[in-house]
Amino acid sequence: MFRIPRHIGIIPDGNRRWAKENGLQKEEGYAFGLEPGRKLLQTAKKFGVQELTYYGFTVDNCKRPKEQVKAFSRACIEAVKSAEQENVKIYVVGNTKSSCFPKELLPYTKHEDFENNCHAGNPKVSISQHAKEMRVNFLINYGWEWDMKNNWASKDIPRVDMVIRWGGMCRLSGFLPIQTVYSDFYIVKDLWPDFKEEQFEDALNWYQKQDITLGG
């Protein structure tokens, strides 16, 4: 039986490196990450993945040069709007109180699905398999310290079964430290704007060979 991870975390790294390699300014890379995000969502949906969480940007990222902050904020807003077209439930998590949080995304910061809430956040408990719609979460102006200091602010996001990271680095970079305690990490060497459906399929195939012990 082909096991589909219920919830996949996506770290879409490498936009700036891609821009430089293609003779663009660093901040011009983010726009090229939009189409990959849309394609990945459609592919995940096709495979029956029930939940995706995209690493948008962090509180720390906002210390970068202004033109970069502007560019990735805009890309994230567009990513959320684009995901909305795909008939999925959207949830945005991050520090809404700082000026870095895009106001356009405030309407998405309420977690609506009570059914999914009962065991939400507990990495030991997988959620009932009969959720009707796919759920897509975005971490926007997120910070692991902010998350921890605010009584686990991200707790409506449940356990992540697999994290797929583009751009070759093998690290979490602060992505949902509690939800990922048991996650399997799959690293794609290519940069995020070079996303291909096959990379996602390779990740799913790799996932078949991982046992699930949840620390036992």
Next chain:
Amino acid sequence: MFRIPRHIGIIPDGNRRWAKENGLQKEEGYAFGLEPGRKLLQTAKKFGVQELTYYGFTVDNCKRPKEQVKAFSRACIEAVKSAEQENVKIYVVGNTKSSCFPKELLPYTKHEDFENNCHAGNPKVSISQHAKEMRVNFLINYGWEWDMKNNWASKDIPRVDMVIRWGGMCRLSGFLPIQTVYSDFYIVKDLWPDFKEEQFEDALNWYQKQDITLGG
């Protein structure tokens, strides 16, 4: 310049698989992890690594068959005693209140080094480079939930720069979720009892190619 990670986390996975592959009972594998642990410590010391944290066993591991629990508890006690011979500072972290915690290790559960304490636990801050002795931590009857629920019980252990995991899995399995938010993960396919110094050196060489952004 060759960058030596200040603090390396070690996940010595694969003892049971190694035992099965070598025609032994699963629980017989742990004893074969002792010599690797000693050799790794000596190698790390030689390279100037200032701190090591070994993943001993977890609260969840204690739900395994009794002979396994007995075997890995004994191996962990011996590992700590063996490390002590190497003129390093030892610190043991875990839930001492449960019956699974080996009484023999209680004397090691106090964090003694005040100098190292000032920034301890804050993954953003690296500790002064002039600590006199190498520090070796062991997670014994540790649990990430226990850690979080007890006001971050492991907070005297500082940021982990690199995690090296033996046994081929690419996951943290609950290893210090806060200290590893920015860690680079290096995976050794071989099982822990098949430890070779070269694997450690390969990890250090790989680490040279990772940039350190701490989420920036």
